[in-house]
Amino acid sequence: MSIQVLQPRFRIEECLEAVRECLEAGWTGIGFKTVAFEKAWCDYAGLPQAHFLGSATFGLHLALEVLKRRLGWQQGDEVIGTPLTFVSSNHAVLHAGLIPVFADVDDSLCLDPEAIEARIGPRTRAVVFVGLGGNTGAWDQVVALCRARGLALILDAAHMAGTRLHGRHVGHDADVAVFSFQAVKNLPTADSGMICFARAADDAHARRLSWMGIDKDTYARTAPDGAYRWRYEVAEAGFKYHGNSIMAAIALVQLRYLEADNQRRREMAAIYRRLLDGARGLRWIDPAPGCLSSTHLVQIRVPARDRILAALAADGIHAGVHYRDNTDYALYADQAGTCPRAQAASAELISLPLHLGLGDDDLARVAARLRHHLG
Template sequence: MMSIQLFSPTFRIEECLAEIRECLEKGWTGLGFKTVEFEDRWKAYTGFENAHFLNSATVGLSLAFKILKMENKWVDGDEVISTPLTFVSSNHAIVYEGLNVVFADVDEYLCLDPLNIEKKITTKTKAVLFVGMGGNVGQYEKIVQLCKRYNLKLVLDAAHMSGTRLNGEIPGKEADAVVYSFQAVKNLPTADSGMICFKEKKHDEICRKLSWLGINKDTYSRTTDKGAYKWKYDVEYVGYKYHGNSIMAGIALVQLKYLDQDNAYRRQLAKWYDDGFNNVKDRIKTVAVADGCESSSHLYVIEVNNRDQLLLALNESDIFPGVHYRDNTEYKMYAYAQNTCPNAHRLSDRILSLPLHLKMTKHDVCYICQQVIKYCN
């Protein structure tokens, strides 16, 4: 048997190459052309009114907090409540903008616990960053209501949530900003790119300027301008080079066509895992999917007593799982919050993400389940 990796992206290669070829033949590989088309397709797919294609989800989160801070007159040192159980870029994006991360604990879905969030709210709290771990919505609806009650902004880190639905709808219309990742191993993989969807049009307009060095007229719109002054633009902000390009957008256009059917197969893999662990729930706990959630199933996470030993043993059997994630308060820069989120800290030493990708078969899942059960015994 060949080794089973945690992630292995699937690309419809000929279709992707056709999109890339069109960019090369047209001579337009940068901002515009395909990025505009993909933004339109993403808005049609999700139902969001605004969508801006970027070079990563990390810059999307950074822009979300920059613009919300700027528009709402937050000051350095104001607080955003976030999770310690996430990739470090989620919390770095808050710090980039001079805001302080206040960590709240997680629930049984590995997502923020609304009861613990409420305990962490102070007069300095301005926003909540909710991470949909593995595609799960957790208690998102309760957190939406909590933000309304305390007049807090809500940013949804949907890096794992491409295609996730809650009660049949793409979640996030209630959030002030939603940020998706199309990084190489995500459910909608490119090489690297992301999307930010603001609730308010004016925030989308500012974002487009900030992601193109603060320039108020992008290259593509200047190219389609027949007037004599197409070269004449203004620079309104000190911006960044954060926008996406047409090569990545071309790949994304192909991947979006298959997103729902790919996610359906991922959910089938997760169901096979559930069946495989059904009789050993006393030793191997699986992370539940919240009621009403049709998850993207980006991750399949189990909780075990001997995680590190199990991980090494599985490697010996050519199975290569991962850990999502290490408690961020264990990192030096966030150590000020150690011991503030006991459930996240406990889980950080016990959770393991099992391989989950489209190249896997039922046989692969059964083999992994057998090996996990064997080593846990």
């Protein structure tokens, strides 16, 4: 049996039952389950606002659009971000008519506060911080820096469902945090995400913008007796970014298991750690002090990474890489060479197989083959 790097586990019967409720109610779109899941997420994460979306990619774009419009940012203003991320973190900046400026990462593979500081210029408006693999990196310093320099702070929390820092769920001290519930994330649906603003007014704006700029969603326009009010107002051109009840129904089920699933992920990380202790040339990416990571990823650095990945694949073990330095892509190549630590990490990183379908024997097999290939 081959071993995949990431794979969702669904509580199938419960999910089907929850989806059936939507189908029987005749309500699969925005409202109904999306409202219930937004409330459940606020309660779970201790955040004041949450708006359910079709994906975190939508959320990152929406976050920038809302802040840009409120704060009067201009086309061509700059947003500092990391080159070591999934491209949607940086595409979102481009989609908002802003310019991504890369700063280098530290040993946590998250943005280094000093590197951010060095990239701040007269047109810098915001920082997009990615909690890579669920790690918080130097988050507290980045918060302090953004406050001191008057920059907005967006947390790309795609990997961070369940991550706590100093005992509190992440997101509360960002201007906006965006979570992903895409199929292989810690809380898998198929595709969906959550945008969580600190300010209620930003949340209200995001709700209008995620539904074409319309001031009331269809659910809100349908009275309990079924009467449907067709008239609404549109003041600006929005997007079709909101989530739907089918995804929210699945999310509500999966949320019940998130804590236990994350606990198992941390246990698997500890097992890998024990089995690979002292392996030649291997370096670990550790959670920052005070961080109880969601452990979306277990990442290591190894020399001759490509050879090791190929050798593992020949054994039927499909490890991954999160991520390739974005300046290696043509779209961002103009910033090549600006982030040497990200570039070096990008050549050495491996994400070990990590999902709830793996038993301890699978982890032992991965560790044994990896040790063998490391020599």
